[in-house]
Each structure stands twice: as structure tokens, then as C-alpha cells.
Amino acid sequence: MDLTLVAVPYDLGREDVGSGRGPGAYLKAGAAELLRARGHDVDVVMVRREAPFGDELAAVLDVDRGVAAAVDAARRRGSITLVAAGNCNVTLGVRAGLQRAGDGDAALVWLDAHGDFNTPATTETGYLDGMPLAMLCGRAHRDAVDEQLAMEMLDEAAALHAGGRDFDRRERESLLASAVRVVEGAELRDRGPAEALAPALDTLAGARRATLGLDADEAPPAHLHVDLDVLDPTAAPGVTFPTPGGPSAGQLLQVIDLVRERFALVAVTVTSFTPDRDDEAGTTLAAGLAVLQRVTTELVGRP
Numbered sequence: 001m002d003l004t005l006v007a008v009p010y011d012l013g014r015e016d017v018g019s020g021r022g023p024g025a026y027l028k029a030g031a032a033e034l035l036r037a038r039g040h041d042v043d044v045v046m047v048r049r050e051a052p053f054g055d056e057l058a059a060v061l062d063v064d065r066g067v068a069a070a071v072d073a074a075r076r077r078g079s080i081t082l083v084a085a086g087n088c089n090v091t092l093g094v095r096a097g098l099q100r101a102g103d104g105d106a107a108l109v110w111l112d113a114h115g116d117f118n119t120p121a122t123t124e125t126g127y128l129d130g131m132p133l134a135m136l137c138g139r140a141h142r143d144a145v146d147e148q149l150a151m152e153m154l155d156e157a158a159a160l161h162a163g164g165r166d167f168d169r170r171e172r173e174s175l176l177a178s179a180v181r182v183v184e185g186a187e188l189r190d191r192g193p194a195e196a197l198a199p200a201l202d203t204l205a206g207a208r209r210a211t212l213g214l215d216a217d218e219a220p221p222a223h224l225h226v227d228l229d230v231l232d233p234t235a236a237p238g239v240t241f242p243t244p245g246g247p248s249a250g251q252l253l254q255v256i257d258l259v260r261e262r263f264a265l266v267a268v269t270v271t272s273f274t275p276d277r278d279d280e281a282g283t284t285l286a287a288g289l290a291v292l293q294r295v296t297t298e299l300v301g302r303p
């Protein structure tokens with residue numbers, strides 16, 4: 001495969017601190033070489049913020065403009081785009097880049113312990129990175145997103161959120177009332193990926209085929225967003241907000257395969273790895289590298 005690994009070393013617009021150190025840690029651990037060793041052509045692109053840090057929202061959207069340009073360029077080369085980032089708001093830039101490259105109709109599968117569906121009206125903490133999915137849908141900071149990224153809002157019916165188990169009360173209510181398909185964390189853990197998630201992915205794939213006018217045997221395009229905090233803290237202790245009750249590392253790989261059996265991946269975002277919080281064994285680093293490798297592994301038996 002032709003791959004572009006886009007590294008985004010920012011934690012809420014701040015460079016090389018907290019989860020902003022995750023992308024550099026993947027590269028230092030040989031992420032690009034690991035992918036090349038599997039036979040892939042790998043380009044590495046480092047995104048940098050252009051303006052000095054002003055306020056958090058402006059800095060985040062500044063980084064996202066760079067992400068959008070990198071993703072757009074990679075997709076125009078026909079490259080599958082792997083984005084290693086500190087926070088989930090980077091997916092705004094990924095989606096803006098996909099839109100510019102003509103991939104704006106990719107479904108979005110969002111794996112996260114948190115809803116990331118807060119708005120300034122529903123948040124209990126004010127935390128900006130609790131809002132990126134809502135921002136994509138035009139529900140939060142819409143003017144700033146419009147102005148900085150000039151992107152179309154995400155069709156909520158094209159999105160699926162899985163693994164959530166730590167929501168603000170009103171955030172969860174609005175997510176469940178939206179057209180976003182939701183498979184909550186308890187269901188994923190108790191019933192397992194095949195039983196809990198596969199039917200929802202089938203429904204989403206069918207809906208995307210209908211919307212895009214694809215044949216029954218065509219895989220609709222998708223963008224997979226993996227916040228590593230979707231994992232149980234035993235499998236990923238090194239994240240900003242570890243939340244008990246998530247899937248194991250093996251179950252996450254199973255989830256990735258379920259997505260890839262039904263969709264053609266055009267982009268993958270992996271976020272939240274916070275090296276300072278990882279254990280001595282590097283459990284979270286290994287989990288992130290495993291995700292990057294799994295999304296690029298040939299699927300056996302795919303039509």
C-alpha cells in the first residue's frame with residue numbers, strides 16, 4: 001500500500017507536551033520502518049502550527065489547517081493516510097482534507113471512551129477536546145470551524161460512535177438523540193465486538209451504499225478514528241483520561257478487522273497516546289503501533 005504517516009505533535013495546540021509527545025514517540029519507536037518492513041511505501045509528514053500560540057481554539061484550528069493540507073495532498077497521491085495525533089480535534093483537519101480531496105463522503109467510525117460530543121452548552125468541564133465530534137457535526141464552535149477550515153458539516157447518519165462509557169449527562173442525551181449510530185462501551189465489552197458491533201457496522205455500510213449509489217459488493221469508503229482511551233486502562237494506561245471498562249488490545253484489533261471487512265479505509269486517526277503516562281513496558285506505545293500495523297495488513301478473503 002501507498003501510505004502517508006502524518007505526525008501531529010500537539011496537545012490542544014501546544015507542541016510536544018502531554019499527548020503531543022505521542023506522535024514523536026511512535027516515530028522514534030520506528031513506526032515508519034515497521035510499516036515499510038511490511039512492504040508498504042511510507043511517506044512521513046510532520047505538521048507544524050503556523051502562528052504563535054494564542055488561545056486554545058485558534059491554536060487547535062491552526063494545527064488542523066496544516067493537517068487538512070497534508071491529508072488532501074496525500075489523498076491526491078492515492079495514499080492511505082495514517083494520522084498520529086495528540087488529540088481528537090485533529091480529526092477536524094483530517095475530514096477537511098478528505099473533503100478537499102474528494103473523499104468527503106467517507107463514513108466516520110469513532111472509537112473512544114468519551115463521547116467527544118459536548119458543546120459549550122452541554123459540557124460540565126469546558127474541556128475543548130470533549131467537543132470534536134460535535135464540532136464536525138456543526139453543533140459546537142461552528143463559526144470558528146467554518147472560518148478556519150471552510151468545511152462542510154458531517155452528515156451524522158454517516159457516523160458511528162463505539163466504546164463510549166464516560167459521557168457528560170446532557171452530552172450522552174444529545175448523542176443518543178442524534179442520527180449518529182452508537183454502540184456504548186458496556187455493550188461492546190459484555191457482548192464482544194462481533195456481536196455488539198458487527199450488526200451496527202452492517203447497517204452503516206448498507207446505508208452508505210444506498211446514499212452513494214454503490215453496488216452490494218462494493219465497500220463504501222470510511223475514515224476510522226481511534227482514541228486509544230477506548231481501550232481498557234490495562235491495555236492502554238498511557239492516555240490522558242484512562243477509563244475502566246474498555247476492550248482489550250486483542251478486541252480492538254478485532255474491531256478494526258470488522259470495520260475493514262465492510263469498508264475501504266481512506267484515512268485512520270490514532271490519538272491520545274501520552275508517553276509520560278505509559279508504563280515501563282510501553283504497553284500503550286505497543287497498542288498504538290499495533291493499530292497502525294493492523295489497519296494496513298492485507299485482509300484475507302476480501303472480495
Ligand SMILES: [Mn+2]
Binds near residue numbers: 088112114116129227
Ligand atoms: Mn477522544
